Amino acid sequence: MYGGDEVSAIVVDLGSHTCKAGYAGEDAPKAVFPSVVGSIDQMDVDEPDNSDKNSGSIPDSKSKGKRKLYVGSQALGYRRDHMEVLSPIKDGIVADWDIVESIWDHAFKDCLLIDPKEHPMLLAEPCVNTQQQREKAAEIMFEKYQAPALFLAKNAVLTSFASGRATSLVVDSGGGSTTVAPVHDGYVLQKAVATSPIGGELLTDCLMKSLESKGITIRPRYAFKRKEIRPGEFQIVDLDFPNTTESYKLYCQRVIASDIKECVCRAPDTPYDDSSYSNIPMTPYELPDGQTIEIGADRFKTPDILFNPSLTQTIPGMENFAETAPSIRGLPQMVIESINRCDVDIRRELYSSILLAGGTASMQQLKERLEKDLLEESPQAARVKVLASGNATERRFSVWIGGSILASLGSFQQMWFSKSEFEEHGASYVQRKCP
Amino acid sequence: MDSKRRFSYSNLFNLESLMNFRLPQQDHDFDYYGNSSQDESRGGAMGGQSNGMKSERESKKRKQSAHSSDEEDGSYSPYISEEHYRTMLGDHIQKYKRRLKNSSPSPASNRPKSSLGVKDKKLSNEQRGKLQRLDPAADFFNDSHTSKNFRGSDSVPKYATDRLSKIDIFPTTSAFRELLVSEVDLYCFLKNLLLTCRLVSEPGYLDIGDSISYEIPLSYEKMAASLNLPSVSDIHVEEFYLKGTLDLRSLVEMMAADKRFGPRSRTGMGDPKPQYESLQARLKAQSANDSAQKFSLKVSDAALQASLIPEGAAGSIRRSILSEGGVLQVYYVKVLEKGETYEIIERSLPKRQKVKKDPSEIEREEREKIGKYWVSMVRKDIPKHYRIFTNFHKKQLADAKRFTEICQREVKMKVSRSLKLMRGAGIRTRKLARDMLVFWKRVDKEMRRETELYEVVGWGDTKGNCRRKEKMTEPGLKMYCLYSFIANYPLKLGDRNTLGPKLKK
Numbered sequence: 001m002y003g004g005d006e007v008s009a010i011v012v013d014l015g016s017h018t019c020k021a022g023y024a025g026e027d028a029p030k031a032v033f034p035s036v037v038g039s040i041d042q043m044d045v046d047e048p049d050n051s052d053k054n055s056g057s058i059p060d061s062k063s064k065g066k067r068k069l070y071v072g073s074q075a076l077g078y079r080r081d082h083m084e085v086l087s088p089i090k091d092g093i094v095a096d097w098d099i100v101e102s103i104w105d106h107a108f109k110d111c112l113l114i115d116p117k118e119h120p121m122l123l124a125e126p127c128v129n130t131q132q133q134r135e136k137a138a139e140i141m142f143e144k145y146q147a148p149a150l151f152l153a154k155n156a157v158l159t160s161f162a163s164g165r166a167t168s169l170v171v172d173s174g175g176g177s178t179t180v181a182p183v184h185d186g187y188v189l190q191k192a193v194a195t196s197p198i199g200g201e202l203l204t205d206c207l208m209k210s211l212e213s214k215g216i217t218i219r220p221r222y223a224f225k226r227k228e229i230r231p232g233e234f235q236i237v238d239l240d241f242p243n244t245t246e247s248y249k250l251y252c253q254r255v256i257a258s259d260i261k262e263c264v265c266r267a268p269d270t271p272y273d274d275s276s277y278s279n280i281p282m283t284p285y286e287l288p289d290g291q292t293i294e295i296g297a298d299r300f301k302t303p304d305i306l307f308n309p310s311l312t313q314t315i316p317g318m319e320n321f322a323e324t325a326p327s328i329r330g331l332p333q334m335v336i337e338s339i340n341r342c343d344v345d346i347r348r349e350l351y352s353s354i355l356l357a358g359g360t361a362s363m364q365q366l367k368e369r370l371e372k373d374l375l376e377e378s379p380q381a382a383r384v385k386v387l388a389s390g391n392a393t394e395r396r397f398s399v400w401i402g403g404s405i406l407a408s409l410g411s412f413q414q415m416w417f418s419k420s421e422f423e424e425h426g427a428s429y430v431q432r433k434c435p
Numbered sequence: 436m437d438s439k440r441r442f443s444y445s446n447l448f449n450l451e452s453l454m455n456f457r458l459p460q461q462d463h464d465f466d467y468y469g470n471s472s473q474d475e476s477r478g479g480a481m482g483g484q485s486n487g488m489k490s491e492r493e494s495k496k497r498k499q500s501a502h503s504s505d506e507e508d509g510s511y512s513p514y515i516s517e518e519h520y521r522t523m524l525g526d527h528i529q530k531y532k533r534r535l536k537n538s539s540p541s542p543a544s545n546r547p548k549s550s551l552g553v554k555d556k557k558l559s560n561e562q563r564g565k566l567q568r569l570d571p572a573a574d575f576f577n578d579s580h581t582s583k584n585f586r587g588s589d590s591v592p593k594y595a596t597d598r599l600s601k602i603d604i605f606p607t608t609s610a611f612r613e614l615l616v617s618e619v620d621l622y623c624f625l626k627n628l629l630l631t632c633r634l635v636s637e638p639g640y641l642d643i644g645d646s647i648s649y650e651i652p653l654s655y656e657k658m659a660a661s662l663n664l665p666s667v668s669d670i671h672v673e674e675f676y677l678k679g680t681l682d683l684r685s686l687v688e689m690m691a692a693d694k695r696f697g698p699r700s701r702t703g704m705g706d707p708k709p710q711y712e713s714l715q716a717r718l719k720a721q722s723a724n725d726s727a728q729k730f731s732l733k734v735s736d737a738a739l740q741a742s743l744i745p746e747g748a749a750g751s752i753r754r755s756i757l758s759e760g761g762v763l764q765v766y767y768v769k770v771l772e773k774g775e776t777y778e779i780i781e782r783s784l785p786k787r788q789k790v791k792k793d794p795s796e797i798e799r800e801e802r803e804k805i806g807k808y809w810v811s812m813v814r815k816d817i818p819k820h821y822r823i824f825t826n827f828h829k830k831q832l833a834d835a836k837r838f839t840e841i842c843q844r845e846v847k848m849k850v851s852r853s854l855k856l857m858r859g860a861g862i863r864t865r866k867l868a869r870d871m872l873v874f875w876k877r878v879d880k881e882m883r884r885e886t887e888l889y890e891v892v893g894w895g896d897t898k899g900n901c902r903r904k905e906k907m908t909e910p911g912l913k914m915y916c917l918y919s920f921i922a923n924y925p926l927k928l929g930d931r932n933t934l935g936p937k938l939k940k
Contacts, residue, residue: 164821166813186813405820411812415805432802435809 010114011403012107013124013155014100016089017175017200017359020400021107024122024407028393029400031111035175036251037099038070038083069099071106076251079222081243085251092126092177092195093133101140108145116141120149120416122407124399127154127181127188128195134434135427142422149416151407152434154188156181158402159357162394163387167346168353169339171331171370171386172399173306173360175200178331180338182350187435192341194334198309200258200360202321207265207302208257209317211293219289220252226290236289260285264299267365269372272297272304272311303363306331307373332373351378356388357398523643531651661775867918878911 009024015035022029070076070083088099108116121141125134134152141147156170160183172179180194208218222244225237264283270276274297282294305311307330313322329337339350354374356367371386378384389395406412417433642648659666756766770777 161813161817161821164818164825166817185810186817187810405817405824409812409816409820411816415808415812432798432805435806 007119009120009122009149009407010108010112010116011122011124011400011407012104013158013397013400013403014089014094014103015174015399016087016092016177019103019107020397021112022400022404023112024404026404027401029397031107032397033072033106033111034076035089035103036076036085036087037102038076038080038248039086039099040068040070040080040083042066042068069102071102072110077221079241079244079248079252081241082245083248084245085247089176091197092128092179093130094136097136097140101144104140104145116145116147119147120151120407121145121147122151122153122403124155124158124403125152127156127179127190127193129154131428131431134430138417138422138427138430142419142427147419149418150422150430151412151416152430153403153406154181154183155179155399156183156188156193157186158400158406159183159355159398160186160402161405162357162398162402163355163389165353165355167349168355169335169350170355170357171335171361172358173199173331173356173366174358175360178306178334178358178360180331180334182338182342182346184342184346189342192338194329194338196309196328196334197324198306198328200261200358201254202312203265203302203305203360204254204258204261206305206312206315206318207261207298208253210298210302210315211257211260211295213316216293218253218256218287220249220256221288222252223249224289234290256288260295261302262362264295265303265363266299267303267306267363267369268300269365269369271308272301274301274314277301303366306360306366307369330373331370332377335370335374336377348382351382352385354384354386355398356386357395359396361388362392362395520643527642657775661772661777864918871915871918875911878908 011020011022011024011029013020013029017035019031019033019035020029021031070078070080076085086096086099088094088096088103094100104116108114123137123141125137129152137152138150141150155172156179159170159172160166160168165183166186167184169180169182172181176197176199178196178198182189182192211218219238222241223239225239227235227237229235264285268277277297277300280296280300282296283299284292284294286292301311309325309328309330310322312318312325315322335354339347342350351374354370356370361367367386367388371384374384374386389398394401415433417430421429421433655664656667658664754766754768755763756768757763
């Protein structure tokens with residue numbers, strides 16, 4: 001048993017889009033950076049260019065075997081020849097542990113500036129995490145980082161804790177996917193968990209494709225140069241980097257598109273249809289290259305994909321996703337299905353505490369729309385209540401905040417999975433220690 | 436003598452004493468004692484050799500046994516006929532019974548007397564100059580023989596004496612005796628003897644004349660407890676042996692039979708306590724014993740006591756004690772000997788065998804424990820924490836609100852004050868200008884009157900008069916200029932051209 005220390009625990013929530021890390025007991029994560037990393041195969045590059053060295057982003061990079069990984073928004077913001085952008089997570093679970101290690105390294109050494117040997121670690125994990133994944137995480141944490149103690153907690157559980165509830169239905173709409181998970185007494189009811197691949201990134205892609213179809217191209221920041229011809233007057237000069245990879249270009253475009261989405265998008269009050277939204281006033285947005293675009297119906301159409309995934313079929317360029325779209329249910333259906341798979345006794349309680357969390361959930365009017373849809377579809381007796389923090393930051397980081405609360409609880413300190421226990425019982429002990 | 440044997444209970448009943456016991460006989464007396472003394476000295480030497488190194492208890496045992504034979508040697512040196520002896524015994528019993536009826540004297544008061552007598556005898560005896568101790572335990576065998584003899588005379592079955600005579604018949608060569616001592620446990624034989632000598636219940640002493648007195652120790656039943664010997668009820672002897680005569684063969688048979696019953700008669704003497712915890716320990720001890728100098732170092736009292744006693748036991752003595760709940764439980768107790776009685780000063784249960792659990796069972800239990808803790812924490816602490824947090828947050832918000840309000844009020848007050856000042860500036864300057872005009876009017880009036888007065892008086896426009904006039908007008912002009920500058924009041928009085936540069940400065 002690990003008794004806890006004076007040092008505060010480190011809470012890490014590695015999501016599919018963003019990695020959140022910080023000290024337990026604080027109200028927001030200290031370090032927030034993309035979960036994707038840039039990777040250059042060392043075989044391809046003989047010598048890194050001089051400009052690379054001058055950029056100051058080298059400390060973020062990390063050599064792993066034959067490839068060099070660049071972690072952090074700063075390191076990724078710098079364009080490098082042949083740099084691919086890779087994500088460690090596929091379908092919600094970790095697929096590449098090397099990348100995860102590099103991300104953890106970056107979080108501990110570059111962002112938080114801590115020695116992982118001194119701090120107990122609380123890791124958030126997806127609800128559908130497998131046994132092997134948990135054991136692997138424990139192994140790395142104890143063997144590589146020599147952490148004194150570890151705890152793995154499910155995302156949904158932590159979200160529930162962030163709003164002080166032991167029982168709730170957590171609707172976590174993140175970057176890569178949307179998960180609906182009932183939590184009862186601090187346990188996720190695995191059988192009733194519903195997931196869909198519709199997350200923030202898909203919405204960003206939809207918006208981007210939709211804009212492209214209207215003739216708007218988003219130029220990544222690296223692809224042009226602004227030149228001041230006369231005072232107050234700029235000229236855009238296109239730059240050409242033939243060695244830039246497609247994935248890096250896409251990554252840069254997505255960064256811009258997601259900003260557009262966050263700024264202008266708003267969930268419609270009623271299901272979206274083209275005719276009723278054709279005369280909607282346009283909202284202007286200035287792109288980094290200076291051109292101002294007007295966004296109309298897409299403001300509402302994009303968020304409505306969450307409620308009606310088949311809308312993707314109408315967006316040109318999303319065909320490959322549109323094929324699977326009909327099999328995916330909308331958010332209200334997922335919620336009702338998930339609740340119906342739970343015990344009858346707790347359904348009422350679940351209906352009355354639906355928690356909205358995740359980055360995508362901070363979309364304007366999403367809470368109201370979901371509540372309205374659920375009211376229409378839920379049984380009469382149920383008292384539907386969708387809860388979401390009024391603060392967008394709290395919604396985005398609710399998993400991390402829950403972890404911060406849990407790790408700073410006095411009574412939690414004896415629940416840590418300590419290093420000595422790991423050494424005595426092995427990694428599989430994590431299944432016992434972390435419910 | 437097998438070194439292993441030395442520490443067994445059989446040693447307590449050193450055969451020598453038995454062998455040496457005999458009814459007074461004249462024939463080959465000397466030879467016999469010679470043999471026995473030789474034997475004794477050998478045993479004594481052995482005892483002496485190990486005295487320093489062996490446990491006290493061990494050496495005590497040896498001494499006791501040595502002593503008992505010694506004593507017999509001494510006590511039987513004067514010739515007494517069998518008839519005489521038996522009558523003396525009879526007399527003693529009569530006396531003893533009478534004394535019992537009155538009040539039995541304490542054994543403590545008896546003892547010194549008898550020991551003195553015996554000591555005298557011993558000193559006169561040239562057998563050995565060793566210091567002999569006399570205590571009831573040591574005298575036990577002597578006593579058992581005498582009382583047995585007495586019983587034999589009392590028309591009780593004569594088998595005891597028969598057997599004694601049988602023993603006499605055995606060849607008394609030292610080899611045979613050694614055989615008896617080492618290989619054959621004579622304890623069964625002793626058991627038979629003890630069965631017959633249960634009569635005496637109080638230590639008394641037996642005076643057989645010629646200032647020879649025997650102390651009769653406590654009965655076996657009483658002694659057994661203090662000596663850590665089995666009680667009589669624990670001793671099993673086949674009826675067959677009690678009836679027939681005892682020869683070596685039947686003795687061996689009997690012992691063999693007893694050994695077979697080993698586990699049943701655990702507390703019996705037939706089952707000496709194993710001295711070694713394991714075969715390896717025994718081998719070790721034996722190999723150590725191969726060299727004569729070493730052996731006694733290896734086998735210690737602690738090792739002896741440790742045998743059979745589970746870890747964590749308080750002492751080496753095993754007792755069944757009825758607990759308050761009415762359960763008979765075996766305890767290993769530490770005993771404080773108090774003369775004849777003892778007091779259990781410490782007791783503890785033998786260490787229980789650790790219950791070996793199935794790993795899956797342990798895992799299940801652990802999971803349940805952790806799960807229970809988790810649920811209780813989640814149910815109680817998380818909402819509590821949240822409540823505290825929200826309360827704190829609310830309080831912080833309220834504090835912040837109050838703070839801003841106070842700040843606002845403060846700022847507003849300052850601003851309003853300065854505004855009021857600014858607004859009042861015009862009024863104040865106008866009022867000042869009015870005052871000034873009034874003042875000048877008055878001054879003009881006074882001047883006019885003055886000139887009129889001068890004209891009337893006839894002073895005229897003298898030089899001094901002009902200066903005085905100047906003096907009176909100058910400060911007023913200066914003041915007016917200053918005020919008009921402050922209030923940005925347009926100048927109406929005096930020469931603008933001359934005042935202009937001054938104001939600009």
